[in-house]
């Protein structure tokens with residue numbers, strides 16, 4: 035008998051209170067609890083240019099039964115947002131070190147917002163001083179390369195959107211850029227994306243919330259066909 039694969043609900047682009055533009059209630063613990071309530075089995079925590087809250091989210095996820103993929107939303111020097119999804123927190127932190135080395139500037143909390151590092155029990159452990167909302171000096175190619183070197187998956191974020199989407203910034207997706215998937219916004223369907231971007235039909239499309247507040251979690255969902263709730267399962271579902 036052929037194996038019937040389960041459909042697993044995943045929201046693979048969620049910000050925490052570390053992103054200056056995110057709501058302060060977006061603690062790692064609160065995100066995981068909201069995700070469990072919305073029947074999400076897999077989420078990815080992707081803050082702007084940082085992975086400092088991924089440990090807390092992974093630990094909170096283990097207690098709640100939600101698999102948290104450690105991620106990051108990296109801004110390239112072309113002002114394009116690229117998501118990195120990683121097999122482990124260590125891999126995300128390895129890439130974070132490269133990103134921090136290429137991220138100039140200091141945050142101004144009054145102008146951009148606070149950048150809270152928290153643990154899995156909702157204790158505040160630090161405030162990041164870096165200008166996380168800024169652009170790195172890394173090119174798109176550099177970013178995809180460092181993500182892949184850490185065994186991660188590189189995904190062009192919200193390609194349908196004007197701000198920081200690869201198509202509006204460059205006019206097209208460079209054919210030699212080795213992206214693993216393209217993300218579309220929650221208010222844009224995969225069917226519409228296939229119709230709008232026929233030239234990119236060979237890529238898997240994912241849909242995520244890009245949530246900056248708790249209510250937005252799960253408004254965009256990707257159904258992964260896999261029996262394995264793991265990073266490997268995600269990778270396998272994307273390569274199909």
Ligand SMILES: [Zn+2]
Nearest residue numbers: 107115191198
């Ligand atoms: Zn973005």
Ligand SMILES: [Zn+2]
Nearest residue numbers: 047049107244
């Ligand atoms: Zn985002």
